Amino acid sequence: MKPTNTTDPEFFHKVVDCQYACPAHTPVPWYIRLIAQQEYTEAYLVNWQSNVFPGILGRTCDRPCEPACRRGRVEDAPVAICRLKRVAADFKEDVKHRLPGAGPANGKKVALVGGGPASLTVARGLAPLGYELHLFDDRNGAGGFMRSEIPSFRLPQAVLDEEVGYVLNMGIHTHFNTFIDSMSDLLAQDYDAVFVGCGAPRGRDLPDLPGRKEAAANIHVGLDWLASVAFEHSSRIGKKVIVLGGGNTAMDCCRTSRRLGGMDVKVIVRSPFADMKASDWEKEDAVNEGIPIIDNHVPKEFVLKKGKLAGMNFEKVEAVYKDDGGRELVPTGEKPVFFPCDDVLIAIGQENAFPWIEKETGIRFTGWGTPLLNDDVTMQSTRKEVFFGGDAAFGPKNIITAVAHGHLAAVSIDLYCQGGDLTARPGPQVNLVSQKMGIHEWSYASALVEDKREAVPLVELEKALSDRALEVELGFDADAAFVQAERCLNCDVQTVFTGANCIECDACTDICPTSCISFVRNAEEQDLRQRLVVPATNTAQGLYVSDTLETGKVMVKDEDVCLHCGLCAERCPTAAWDMQMFLYNTATASLDLMEIT
Amino acid sequence: MSYIKPKFRHPRLPINTLGYTVADYDGAISTLCAGCGHDSISAAIRNACFLSSIPPHRIAKLSGIGCSSKMPTYFMGRSHGFNSVHGRMPSVATGASLANRELTYIGVSGDGDTASIGIGQFVHLVRRNVNMTYIVANNGCYGLTKGQVSATADLGTVSKYGTANQFEGIDIASLALLQGASLVARSFSGDKEQLEPLIRGAMAHKGFAFIDVVSPCVTFNNHAGSTRSYTETREHLDAMPLDFVPMREEIRTHYAAGTGQNVTLHDGSVIHLHKTGTDYRTNDRVAALNALQAAQEEDRILTGLLFLDPNSQDLNRNLNLATRPLNELGKNELCPGSRVLNSINEGLR
Ligand SMILES: Cc1cc2nc3c(=O)[nH]c(=O)nc-3n(C[C@H](O)[C@H](O)[C@H](O)COP(=O)(O)OP(=O)(O)OC[C@H]3O[C@@H](n4cnc5c(N)ncnc54)[C@H](O)[C@@H]3O)c2cc1C
Ligand SMILES: Cc1ncc(C[n+]2csc(CCOP(=O)(O)OP(=O)(O)O)c2C)c(N)n1
Ligand code: SF4
Ligand code: SF4
Numbered sequence: 001m002k003p004t005n006t007t008d009p010e011f012f013h014k015v016v017d018c019q020y021a022c023p024a025h026t027p028v029p030w031y032i033r034l035i036a037q038q039e040y041t042e043a044y045l046v047n048w049q050s051n052v053f054p055g056i057l058g059r060t061c062d063r064p065c066e067p068a069c070r071r072g073r074v075e076d077a078p079v080a081i082c083r084l085k086r087v088a089a090d091f092k093e094d095v096k097h098r099l100p101g102a103g104p105a106n107g108k109k110v111a112l113v114g115g116g117p118a119s120l121t122v123a124r125g126l127a128p129l130g131y132e133l134h135l136f137d138d139r140n141g142a143g144g145f146m147r148s149e150i151p152s153f154r155l156p157q158a159v160l161d162e163e164v165g166y167v168l169n170m171g172i173h174t175h176f177n178t179f180i181d182s183m184s185d186l187l188a189q190d191y192d193a194v195f196v197g198c199g200a201p202r203g204r205d206l207p208d209l210p211g212r213k214e215a216a217a218n219i220h221v222g223l224d225w226l227a228s229v230a231f232e233h234s235s236r237i238g239k240k241v242i243v244l245g246g247g248n249t250a251m252d253c254c255r256t257s258r259r260l261g262g263m264d265v266k267v268i269v270r271s272p273f274a275d276m277k278a279s280d281w282e283k284e285d286a287v288n289e290g291i292p293i294i295d296n297h298v299p300k301e302f303v304l305k306k307g308k309l310a311g312m313n314f315e316k317v318e319a320v321y322k323d324d325g326g327r328e329l330v331p332t333g334e335k336p337v338f339f340p341c342d343d344v345l346i347a348i349g350q351e352n353a354f355p356w357i358e359k360e361t362g363i364r365f366t367g368w369g370t371p372l373l374n375d376d377v378t379m380q381s382t383r384k385e386v387f388f389g390g391d392a393a394f395g396p397k398n399i400i401t402a403v404a405h406g407h408l409a410a411v412s413i414d415l416y417c418q419g420g421d422l423t424a425r426p427g428p429q430v431n432l433v434s435q436k437m438g439i440h441e442w443s444y445a446s447a448l449v450e451d452k453r454e455a456v457p458l459v460e461l462e463k464a465l466s467d468r469a470l471e472v473e474l475g476f477d478a479d480a481a482f483v484q485a486e487r488c489l490n491c492d493v494q495t496v497f498t499g500a501n502c503i504e505c506d507a508c509t510d511i512c513p514t515s516c517i518s519f520v521r522n523a524e525e526q527d528l529r530q531r532l533v534v535p536a537t538n539t540a541q542g543l544y545v546s547d548t549l550e551t552g553k554v555m556v557k558d559e560d561v562c563l564h565c566g567l568c569a570e571r572c573p574t575a576a577w578d579m580q581m582f583l584y585n586t587a588t589a590s591l592d593l594m595e596i597t
Numbered sequence: 598m599s600y601i602k603p604k605f606r607h608p609r610l611p612i613n614t615l616g617y618t619v620a621d622y623d624g625a626i627s628t629l630c631a632g633c634g635h636d637s638i639s640a641a642i643r644n645a646c647f648l649s650s651i652p653p654h655r656i657a658k659l660s661g662i663g664c665s666s667k668m669p670t671y672f673m674g675r676s677h678g679f680n681s682v683h684g685r686m687p688s689v690a691t692g693a694s695l696a697n698r699e700l701t702y703i704g705v706s707g708d709g710d711t712a713s714i715g716i717g718q719f720v721h722l723v724r725r726n727v728n729m730t731y732i733v734a735n736n737g738c739y740g741l742t743k744g745q746v747s748a749t750a751d752l753g754t755v756s757k758y759g760t761a762n763q764f765e766g767i768d769i770a771s772l773a774l775l776q777g778a779s780l781v782a783r784s785f786s787g788d789k790e791q792l793e794p795l796i797r798g799a800m801a802h803k804g805f806a807f808i809d810v811v812s813p814c815v816t817f818n819n820h821a822g823s824t825r826s827y828t829e830t831r832e833h834l835d836a837m838p839l840d841f842v843p844m845r846e847e848i849r850t851h852y853a854a855g856t857g858q859n860v861t862l863h864d865g866s867v868i869h870l871h872k873t874g875t876d877y878r879t880n881d882r883v884a885a886l887n888a889l890q891a892a893q894e895e896d897r898i899l900t901g902l903l904f905l906d907p908n909s910q911d912l913n914r915n916l917n918l919a920t921r922p923l924n925e926l927g928k929n930e931l932c933p934g935s936r937v938l939n940s941i942n943e944g945l946r
């Protein structure tokens with residue numbers, strides 16, 4: 001293998017598993033260390049700079065960082081990254097004076113369609129640069145689905161209002177209760193660029209299922225129903241409720257039903273339990289609230305009695321997995337199963353809908369109904385001044401992806417408006433600093449703790465079910481947060497190797513608790529991976545390979561399960577290993593928004 | 598400074614036939630200087646015991662005084678251990694081996710511990726053929742007492758304090774050969790590929806197995822002018838590579854015929870010496886002495902298996918002692934009473 005080029009920031013970036021997996025690349029270990037130091041405000045600002053909605057995301061994020069967390073590979077559970085983010089938000093001091101405001105006007109005007117996290121992120125990126133920003137949303141407030149769909153018992157309105165407010169207060173011109181019904185008209189106005197962040201607002205229905213029309217009064221599309229609850233147009237539901245679907249919307253529908261009078265609420269899903277789209281923790285939360293999840297049942301018909309919905313018939317199926325990874329739900333041939341109910345909520349998916357974007361605008365769409373974009377970096381559409389992001393770009397995803405898109409689009413819009421080349425994008429902000437304080441001393445807590453992951457405490461079930469707006473999770477207190485924060489392995493403290501110093505004494509190989517370091521003859525990657533102290537079978541993780549050393553061997557470090565404990569560097573007699581803090585901030589339109597200490 | 602090695606280990610560590618991982622053979626974190634060759638030897642012993650699937654609690658570690666003699670603390674924390682007086686490990690080892698012949702004895706000593714203060718005890722241990730593996734971490738100085746030249750230091754080697762050694766060093770491998778050791782080897786702490794199989798072979802051997810390991814003292818004997826630094830050792834190394842093949846495995850499946858020399862040990866395991874271009878034979882004591890002498894003349898450090906008598910009789914068998922450990926014998930066997938005493942006395946009349 002060729003020696004690793006550590007001057008390419010992407011190598012060390014990949015070592016920081018959580019940050020790498022985060023669509024917005026939030027510097028996770030950095031903020032977790034700040035939490036351990038009780039520097040909650042700084043921890044909050046590190047987050048705010050990167051993901052704009054720390055308090056919201058600390059409660060609702062899909063957290064792709066956690067399955068990626070290294071701790072999960074050396075122990076059973078990852079660091080509680082997401083809920084620690086909430087700790088920063090809960091315990092911070094007032095941050096208003098630390099946040100940037102609108103910059104001096106630069107004469108450019110941008111329209112933002114939709115007021116969800118994607119548009120708000122674009123606004124946050126462009127406002128400090130002096131853009132005049134007009135945000136349109138058909139709802140009575142900004143936040144998009146964070147306001148209309150995510151229930152308050154998961155995301156209190158005060159938290160939402162606070163963080164949406166930080167953005168709107170940067171001089172954003174808001175136009176609520178305004179549905180943009182023609183892109184042509186919008187383009188005819190004097191905007192220099194348009195960002196489309198209208199989400200994927202159409203909930204799927206089952207229009208052809210027998211009885212759908214006749215029982216319509218008691219059948220609701222989940223997305224619309226959750227919004228009507230959020231905006232207080234609905235406040236009751238029947239005693240017996242069936243929720244169809246296995247995604248997160250289904251989980252929010254069933255839990256909301258339990259709070260609006262549903263006593264016997266069931267989730268009924270076509271696929272096996274393990275294949276359901278909902279995150280494990282959301283399924284857990286539903287089950288904890290006494291909601292059974294019945295899998296392998298395909299809806300067949302709505303059954304009416306005396307002209308009113310009385311229940312549903314289902315066909316039992318079995319999942320058959322094919323070699324190509326495909327799956328087929330095969331009927332078992334058993335009799336149809338009947339479940340009685342008063343109301344049905346259909347939460348079987350959502351779709352993009354752009355009826356308001358006319359063909360003549362030159363904006364083209366793919367067969368999937370999503371816009372044709374230049375690539376997933378510029379977010380530019382086939383009409384050069386129109387950019388997409390969030391669920392509107394590639395279909396329904398999540399908040400943190402919408403934020404990541406927002407950052408990309410803001411950079412593009414700024415380049416576009418300033419006449420720059422959209423592909424000549426700014427690189428990440430990086431820094432690499434030695435942590436050496438003394439012969440064997442580091443400026444980070446290198447010693448490992450053995451504490452286990454703890455769940456966040458919850459309010460009493462009875463109380464939770466009696467109040468739709470009462471937040472279920474109480475959050476970690478400061479003591480618990482410290483323990484959980486200390487579980488972080490500091491994967492951003494990189495092991496940096498200087499081959500010229502190495503005398504090949506093997507001390508690092510011998511001490512390394514997780515057998516990461518080998519000195520071997522060089523070979524092609526596949527072969528090399530097999531010949532290490534422990535074969536490096538996790539190919540998702542990189543190998544750090546040195547130049548050829550004095551004896552003709554190379555140092556090969558498997559980055560897979562390194563604990564960043566610093567023992568290699570402590571045992572190295574020649575300081576060939578050093579522990580160096582690696583900072584990586586993804587490029588955004590306005591990076592140096594504020595000072596974080 | 599870390600005092601504790603984290604508990605976390607690689608999740609896919611291989612396991613041996615006992616179901617242990619190499620982590621089950623770990624000891625406390627080393628307090629030796631960073632980069633000390635002794636730590637590499639500790640790791641080689643740990644790896645060898647793991648690979649040979651020796652139950653940790655069936656091993657006894659014995660040592661004297663010195664940085665080298667501290668090593669047993671840093672490997673196999675679940676084994677028995679005895680840290681004796683400076684240069685007196687041989688007598689403790691002899692006693693232990695006589696009292697319980699079923700444990701695997703690993704003696705760890707230094708060049709000072711063995712060749713300076715302990716040379717008297719050492720030669721008797723050798724000539725008695727006590728069943729043990731005796732490893733000298735040979736750094737040519739007294740590391741623990743700040744680097745004074747030891748009795749094995751080469752003539753002319755310059756100490757950390759700037760003076761050249763005026764005396765010819767004792768070659769302890771030659772000494773062991775002369776005194777009739779049944780296995781003699783030499784290796785280098787920086788060459789685990791050779792050292793590990795040697796230790797495994799030494800542990801499988803019944804009788805006194807001696808391994809002299811060049812082990813640079815990074816702090817007091819790794820400077821320019823020293824003949825035992827990492828660089829100097831590597832430059833003069835003349836290694837005879839070898840492998841250890843446990844009895845369970847078929848030697849033929851590993852090596853094509855005629856590619857090297859095989860030596861079979863008591864328990865059926867095999868030491869395979871790779872063909873090195875020489876016709877070195879490990880069963881010739883005189884040739885081994887000559888080879889060592891020749892290498893020294895030519896400034897080469899000859900490493901590998903130098904001599905092995907696989908059919909030697911160890912001390913227990915020579916003295917025809919009880920075949921079971923003393924701690925397994927009952928009161929009547931240990932103290933057979935006046936009737937037996939009388940009959941012994943009768944026999945002597
Ligand atoms: C029930 C439910 C629960 C969810 N829970 C989570 C969760 O816990 N965590 C998570 O990360 N994600 C969750 N999501 C997904 C997440 O809400 C979305 O991925 C995210 O909000 C998308 O952001 P966005 O900016 O693209 O658009 P949205 O948040 O969808 O915002 C778009 C806004 O634009 C408005 N709009 C649409 N068209 C127009 C128009 N023509 N003119 C004016 N306004 C318009 C819409 O009404 C909406 O307010 C959930 C989704 C649902 C449905
Ligand atoms: C009876 C006695 N005399 C002297 C000493 C002082 N002493 C301690 S270690 C040592 C030399 C150790 O040298 P060596 O065996 O080569 O071990 P190293 O530290 O080099 O590994 C001496 C002389 C002692 N501890 N006990
Ligand atoms: S920091 Fe060094 S010693 Fe610690 S796990 Fe990583 S490679 Fe091993
Ligand atoms: S401890 Fe340092 S000098 Fe020794 S092998 Fe490792 S990197 Fe090289």
Ligand code: SF4
Nearest residue numbers: 630633664740814815
């Ligand atoms: S003084 Fe020398 S022998 Fe002792 S620990 Fe340090 S390097 Fe090793």
Ligand SMILES: [Mg+2]
Nearest residue numbers: 707708736738
């Ligand atoms: Mg010594």
